[in-house]
Amino acid sequence: MFIDKKEVLRYLRYRGNMVDAATDAVIDECISICEAEAKSLFVYSYFDISSSDDGITVEGTNIVLTGKNIARHLDGCFRCAVMAATIGINIDNLIRRFEQEDIAKAVILDTCASACIEALCDEVSAKVAIEQSKNGCVTTSRFSPGYGDLPLSLQSKILSLLSAGKRIGLTLTSSDIMIPRKSVTAIIGIKAADDTAGGRTGGTAEAGMSGKDKCEVCEATDCEFRASFTKD
């Protein structure tokens, strides 16, 4: 896995500021550790979708996507990709160990791991976009349970749908927290390339978007991830 150091610095709230040599060395070390220890585990599937008064039905499954935000996000889409990705439990274990030994290193590794799972999700999004472009379709950006008014409780249904426990070792606690910690589930909308009405297209271009751009287009203003660098 490749980790973009610029992203790591941005998450650590260095905004164009100089990084001192000691910190810089630790950041480089943590990036290497993360690149070596992170796994690239993901699974996704395509489903047709249809909307009704209850929400958006994911055909062939027992899932109905509820809320205004996902409806707007998938506007114009006839299909979606449902994905789950994780960089694995090794990183969680290392962060926990570093917390005991050197908390600065733990926080930096945690940040690298956040950049890493985002990079992995971008890879999956790009894969989906390439596959769909062959069908003459474009894709939206990712939308995850917990964004806006899409309920977090959807998480468990997505994991079951994709057999994510068996396939990529991704589990959920009873408070809907995913473990390994650096994991993402998301829905990507798919629509005909000529349909430009509504929705938000990401497509292959998204892999090249910086994280900040991605947050700016996202409507989930109470997202924790966003708060980590736009708050204060």
Place this chain on the structure above:
Amino acid sequence: MEVIKEFGKRFVFFDGSMGTMLQKSGLKPGELPDLLNIKAPEKVEAVHRDYIKAGADIITTNTFGCNPHSLNGTGFSAKEVIKAGIDIARRAGAKVIAQDIGPLGQLMQPMGPLSFDEAYDCFKQQVLFGAESGADLFIIETLSDIYEAKAAILAVKENSSLPVICTMSFQADGRTFVGADPMAAVLSLSGLGINAFGVNCSLGPAELLPIVKQITEYSPLPVIVQANAGLPKISGGETVYDISPEEYTADIVKMADMGVCIFGGCCGTTPDYIAEMKAALSGRKPVPISPNRITALTSGTKNVILDGHVTVIGERINPTGKKRLKQAIKECDMDYITGEAISQRDRGADVLDVNISLPDIDEPEMMAKTVLALQAIVDLPLQIDSSDPAAIEAGVRICRGKPLINSVNGKHESMEKIFPIAKKYGAAVLGLALDENGIPHTAEERYKIAEKILNTAKKYGIPEQDVLIDCLTLTASAQQQDVMATIDAIKLVKQRLNLKTVLGVSNVSFGLPQREQLNSVFLAAAFGAGLDAPIINPLSDVVMNTVRTFKVINNQDKNAVEYVGAFSGETADAEKKVSSSSSDKTLYDIIVDGDRASAADAARKALKSSTPIEIINSSFIPALDIVGKKFEKGEIFLPQLLMSAQTVKNAFDVLKAASSSSEQQNKGTIVIATVYGDIHDIGKNIVKMMLANYGYDVIDLGKDVPPQTVVDTVLEKNVKLVGLSALMTTTVKSMADTITALRQAGADCKVMVGGAVLNEEYAKLVGADFYAKDALESVKIADKFFGN
């Protein structure tokens, strides 16, 4: 159970995938297949019948997810779904019914929320329901965590007399999702009394070949393989398994040649695969396996093989003669104890001895807590050390992996108590060469005791390679004439019994000057006699240099890489020390610079001229204040702030070790916790370090803390300030519940809260008194509250 007796004598076949078959008959993706036992039993029965027709000897019930976690919210109980599943298998005409038990769907602590006891209880329920409904055996399958597998196996063994088989799922990198390799799995599980061990799911037979090979090389048990129908491939968003029954069987035959004797199928397989395998192996007999005889321990992810390797057992977690460790054990200060473990690991320990014996403590409880804390932080196998069999059992039971028990001895009573524990948990055991008459003077007599220990262990069914012997070191200042008897006894035990030997070395020098000198020469002599694993202090350079040197001589340290690294590193360190002392940085500067590595030395130096309180007030607090101000102004960033905080913590540890608890400053006691249901605690840990650095006594209750635990602690210790953290919107409710519980219990305390999803307004909403936007703010709140 007839079929169990046939393992290894003829090929035995399980059925193949249930999920694949049910999806063909209309099960929607994402639906729990187990519920069809109630909703559409005829579909499940039809699958069983197809597999019986294909020749499966054992039918697996459709109960993979029948645990309280997976069934939560479905409206069905595990009991009814399991009973229905077993009834269906019987109706289908199954001759042997294996109750399927899958993983619980949540990870075990410390990775996830499940404690060992909770996992055990979930599995126990399933076992009891299945046994009363008429299961013939249990198959615990598709596990990734050997710790969860251990809980499941113990739940079977302690609550039923039925046979049990266990399989784990390995990924293409040869490890499970939680990092166990085949050897760790075999070492950890094969001693727990299971009837067969093997692999299933995740990969196709071709990809499983190298993993299966490793298992057949080390497993003393019949080996089972249930592969997928190829590697799962994502094609156009669908998961497909694309190898034919013929291709599948070609690799299965290779596995049969390696010694696998039980086969079945997993994802993507159908009755055709079972029929094909059965036909290909008909008329053949299983190949007997002859596993390698090795003495090895594992932490579950790190294996330590004693054969051909000198193994260092770190002795420092033992309170004898250690004031600071005694205090830590009494106060249940796990950070100190894990700190001892980290420093020993960093200096070359391969295994850690764990002895927490003190009068007036509940030793079994403390042993379990210590083992849990250590295995969360340090990835080394443990040596569970106590004279109390109950403490040994508590430690061995809760231990992830395969530990070494320290110790049993030649006394009848000792063997009678310790061997059953070693046998039940599959632990290795260290036998001391003494008996009712004490430590014999001669080597021959000590050898005799070792022989008696080995023979008795074998009677309990403990494999001989799991018995290690300590020939016992005597003190040169008191029994000089007997010191060489130890060396001679090691030779006898090695030559005549072929057992691994362990030796506590340091005792030889008791009462004499230059102890390290004596220890290291004695150690070298013991190595010469064949000692495998010294129990020593890895922080002693003199002794560790003897180890490093011997590892070159015995060809263990190939090309002397470790040796050269250690000694060239020392030169560099020495130079660094000279340069840093010549620049003469003050402790204050070291903290401001966040120079973590120099903190301890600088604190020791400062202690020569100042008291701990003077150091705190003249260096720690001013340095932390200036760093805090720079952080608030945006001149430095979070990593630098934390580096300075870590530097203070490292220095603080030195001050604490040097002063008695009565001399330590306490500005106020604060309870902190990450609330129930939330397991994101890195922020809480930063707050904890900051508060402690500023002189507060912090009681850290950890993460996922039930409200009642917070209430009980606050009332019991009469604490006036509580800090709670929550990171998820879903767990902020737990925060409100905890605060309500505190108020209802009449606790006279204030509560500060923090966490990513909180703000001033939200904090008020949950009933908190203060909102801390970051760790520095929590210190300010505490200072104001306690008037500091």
